[in-house]
C-alpha cells in the first residue's frame with residue numbers, strides 16, 4: 062500500500078532522515094576531535110519517528126522535545142547551521158551559545174524546546190494543549206518523550222490532566238529500549254507504556270517506530286483524534302543505535318541485540334521501500350547524498366566561523 | 382601510602398560502610414552495573430547485590446520519598462541524585478518530611494537518609510546540569526549539608542553521614558571527581574569527620590578567605606600566587622554548611638580584619654550571603670574593609686565555554702579581590 066502522497070514528498074522525508082543521521086554522526090566526530098564540549102545525545106536510529114511525526118503535522122502545531130532533540134528540531138524545520146552553532150557555543154546558535162545541545166527552541170516553528178530534565182516536556186505539552194483549547198486556536202501539541210520519562214510522576218499527572226480536560230495533545234513515547242544504561246524491563250511495571258493509556262481512559266497505540274510510513278500514518282490519525290476527542294498515547298518502538306551520550310561504550314547491551322536492531326535501521330529500510338516503489342533512482346539518491354553533505358559541511362563552517370558570545374550580554378534576558 | 386581520587390574515595394567509603402552496617406542501601410539511576418553517571422558506585426552491585434544496590438527508574442520524587450519512608454523504618458538509604466539540578470523534583474519529601482521528622486515526631490522518627498549529588502559548573506553541561514542549589518536547602522532546618530573539597534574530607538564526612546541519624550545532603554562537585562590525594566591512612570582507618578568543624582588550610586594575618594567544595598581548589602591556586610607576593614591568607618575550608626562553623630571564621634576575621642568569601646552559585650540568597658550576615662553580626666567591629674563576596678552572577682549557567690568560564694568565580698578573581706581588600 063502506498064499512502065497518497067507525492068513522490069517529492071517522500072524524497073523530502075528521505076533527505077530529512079539522512080540529514081539527521083549525518084548531522085548526529087558529525088556531532089559524534091566533533092566530540093571525539095574535541096572541537097565541541099559539554100555533552101550531546103544523538104538520535105541515530107530514531108530518525109523515522111522525528112521525520113514521520115513532523116510530516117503529519119501542520120504549521121500551527123506545537124512540539125516539545127527532550128535531551129535527544131536535534132532530530133526533532135531538524136525535522137520540524139530547524140536550521141542545522143544554527144543548531145550546530147549552538148553546539149559550538151557560538152553567538153549565532155539558537156540560544157546564542159547559552160543553551161547547548163539540550164536547550165534550543167524556535168517559537169516561530171512551534172518548537173518549544175529541547176529539555177534536559179527527563180519528563181519535563183510532558184506538562185509543557187499539556188499546558189500547550191490547554192492554551193490551544195482555551196484560546197480556541199487550531200492545532201495540536203505533540204510531546205516527544207522517552208521510555209525513561211514514563212517513570213516520572215509528570216507523565217502520569219499529565220495524562221490525567223489532559224484526559225480530564227480533553228486536551229489536543231499527542232503523547233509520543235520513543236521507546237528506544239533503554240534509559241541510559243537501564244533497560245525498559247527494569248523500569249516499566251504493567252507490561253508496557255502504552256497499556257497505561259487505559260488507566261486514563263484514552264486510546265493507546267503501539268507503532269513500529271523504525272517504519273517511517275507507519276509513524277506518519279499513526280500521527281496523522283492521532284492528530285485527527287486529538288482535535289476532536291482529546292489526548293492519545295503513542296508508543297513508538299525503536300532503538301538508539303548510538304551511545305546514550307558521548308563517550309558511552311554501551312557495555313550494558315549485547316552486540317547481538319544491537320545487530321538485530323541494525324537490521325531494522327529505519328534509514329535503509331525506507332530507502333529500500335523508495336527504490337522498490339520506483340521513487341528513488343540511483344542519480345536521485347546521489348543528489349540527495351550530496352545535498353546533505355553540503356548542508357552538514359556548511360553547518361560546521363558556519364558554526365566554526367561564527368563569533369563567540371559576548372560575556373557582557375550575559376544578564377540580558379533576566380527579568381528584574 | 383595510597384593515592385585516591387575523589388570518586389574512589391566515595392566508592393570505597395560506601396563499600397566499607399556497607400560492610401560495616403547491613404542497613405545501608407543505595408538507590409539511584411544507573412547506579413547498578415553501570416556504576417553511576419560519574420562512576421561512584423562502580424562494582425558495588427557485584428559486591429552487595431540488587432537488594433542493597435537498587436537501580437531505580439527515573440522517579441526522583443518517589444525515590445527520595447521512598448528513601449525517607451525506608452529511613453524512618455530501619456534502613457539507611459543513600460540516594461544518588463545524578464545531577465543536583467534534579468533535586469528540584471525531589472524537594473517535597475526532603476523539605477516537608479525528612480527534615481522535620483525528628484522535630485515534629487520526636488526520637489521515634491529517626492531519618493538517617495543521605496542524598497549524594499553531583500553539583501557545579503565547569504564542564505559545559507549547560508543551565509540544567511550545572512547548578513549548585515545548596516542555599517535552597519540551607520534554608521531548611523533539619524538537613525545537614527556536607528561540601529567536601531578533598532578525598533580525605535569526603536571519606537570522613539560521608540562516614541559521619543552514614544553513621545548519623547539525620548538527613549544529610551552530600552555535595553560532590555563534578556570537577557572534584559578526578560582530583561587525587563595521597564591518603565595518610567587506608568580508607569577504612571580514616572576517622573569520621575565532625576560536622577560544623579571547619580579546616581584551616583593555610584594560616585595568615587592579611588586576609589581571611591572562606592571557601593568549600595570546588596572553590597577551595599581555586600582558593601589554593603590563589604594562595605600560591607598570593608604567597609609569592611608576600612600576602613598571607615587565612616584560608617578556611619568550611620567542609621559543612623549546615624551546621625556551619627561560624628566561630629572559626631569569626632576568630633579568623635578578628636585577626637585579619639578582612640574577609641573574602643568564594644561561593645560558586647548565583648549571588649542572591651546564596652550561602653555566601655548567609656556567611657556575610659553571620660560575620661557582620663558577630664565581628665563587624667573587627668572588619669577593616671567591607672566583606673567581599675565572590676559569586677556567580679544572577680543568571681542561569683551558560684553553556685558556551687567562554688561564558689561559563691566567566692560565570693564561575695576563579696583563582697584570578699580571588700587574587701584580585703584579596704588585592705583590593707588589602708590595598709596591595
Ligand SMILES: Cc1ncc(C[n+]2csc(CCOP(=O)(O)OP(=O)(O)O)c2C)c(N)n1
Pocket residue numbers: 102128129177178179180206207208209210211237239240241301305410439441463467470
Ligand atoms: C530529572 C532527570 N533525571 C535524570 C536525568 C539524567 N538522564 C538524562 S537522559 C536519561 C535517560 C532518559 O531515558 P529516556 O527517557 O528513555 O530517553 P532516551 O535517552 O532513551 O532518549 C537520564 C536518566 C535527567 N536529565 N533529568
Ligand SMILES: [Mg+2]
Pocket residue numbers: 207208209235236237238239240241
Ligand atoms: Mg529511552
